[in-house]
Amino acid sequence: MAVAAKSDGRTHEGVGAAQPVPRLHRGLASRHLQLIAIGGAIGTGLFMGSGRTISLAGPAVLLVYAIIGFFLFFVLRAMGELLLSNLNYKSFVDFTADLLGPAAGFFVGWSYWFAWVVTGIAEMVAITGYTKFWWPDLPAWAPVALMVALILVFNLSEVRNFGEIEFWFALIKVVAIGCLIAVGAVLVATDFVSPQGQRATIENLWNDGGFFATGPMGVVGGFQIAFFAFVGVELVGTAAAETANPRHTLPRAINAVPLRVAVFYIAALLAMLTVVPWRQFSVGESPFVRMFALAGLGAAASVVNFVVITSAASAANSGVFSTGRMLFGLADEGSAPARFGRLNRSGVPARAISLTAVLLLLSSVPLLYAGGSVIDAFTRITAIASLLFMFVWAMIVVSYLVYRHRYPRRHADSAYRMPAGEPMCWAVLVFFAFVAWTLSTQAETVVALACFPLWFAVLAVGWLIVRRRPGHALRYRQFQAEISGPGDASSWDR
Secondary structure, three states: OOOOOOOOOOOOOOOOOOOEEOOOOEEEEEEHHHHHHHHHHHHHHHHHHHHHHHHHHHHHHHHHHHHHHHHHHHHHHHHHHHHHHOOOOOOOHHHHHHHHHHHHHHHHHHHHHHHHHHHHHHHHHHHHHHHHOOOOOOOOHHHHHHHHHHHHHHHHHHHHHHHHHHHHHHHHHHHHHHHHHHHHHHHHOOOOOOOOOEOOOOHHHHHOOOOOHHHHHHHHHHHHHHHOOOOOOOOOHHHHHHHHOHHHHHHHOOOOOOOHHHHHHHHHHHHHHHOOOOHHHOOOOOOEEEEEOOOOHHHHHHHHHHHHHHHHEEEHHHHHHHHHHHHHHHOOOOOOOHHHHHHOOOOOOOOHHHHHHHHHHHHHHHOOOOOHHHHHHHHHHHHHHHHHHHHHEEEHHHHHHHHHHHHHHHHOOOOOOOHHHHHHHHHHHHHHHHHHHHHHHHHHOOOOHHHHHHHHHHHHHHHHHHHHHHHHHHHHHHHHHHOOOOOOOHHOOO
């Protein structure tokens, strides 16, 4: 495999000598992509945020997670068909820029970058909350500084090393959730009674106010944090450019999403809600830890607390990986400073990665000392992240609609078509509009919804500056030439 910093024969033209285009390594194996996909689907929104979701929606939280997982699966299928229709697409930003224009690519790329920065801040806040389980007097800055340093080390080495780290992080989550489900099943089967006198039974799903105990608006309120729990499912698309055999590994990773949602969300929450009555879960505490603590299994609670810390670390690690690649791509297209388009000797965008790490450190610590509880800070941050990811996912769906009309032959010959096609795309967009409305129903999230248009105002100003830069139009034409190279499927309809 060639070193990423070497040219693949294509060059950026400009003043002076032509310069080789740096290329990312395809160093991720199938098992890496599979576990990255799992890790992306299991995050802090489940381990920590589900406590708040349960308090809002009651047992109906199971339905909330199932509905979100259903619609996001079709977003991934649309993304998968688009990426595999042209292997010159490095990520969904590439096909957005190709199908919707350079301005759309600019908005999506920077929004996705910012979404993961915000998500990384949320993970740092969550890690601080988790460490208080063991060390309540530990300074808030200490776990953040340590975690940022470790993540920086993980991401500055070869991509294969990142894949290994994320593989083991994700494996810890999988084993832990599998054990939790098994323990829950055993406790229910043996009619376990906790030291507090609470019996483990399936009847806990409806004994206290019914399945929809908090009413319709309670279920509506549960969508915000639950929606955030799924951020990262699109990581398989970001990692596609560094996967050895995307035509085989990408469909495999995406097709497994429904099973992952059923096991890692529905089954895990079902285990918790049958063992512990839903009103016993604290808003500011991980329900996973709470389940074992209420059951009198203190040592198990400590183990689960370790697992949720690694889960938050995994999500932050993936976020730094993703933002680094996104900023690298933006620089390659002329939409970000050129210094971020350079690779180090290991073939990774070190400067882009370092910028994200610095932002995590500089943003997380002041937020933790700004006052209020950890869960309040977590809720405010995740509302912003949810809106950003929703915009990116919506643009993937819109790109698919344009692709269907512009390249009908490419779609007809696709070996990995999106089920239900255009009707499902419109259903997904309507669902996203519904989720955006749910943010207006909670005081903690309505501020994020009201301020969200400011981000697009900032991007609009940025785009006006970028498009006037000398050579930007030439860089975009070069980008188009790269993604429609000779022999590629994209030439079919041209």
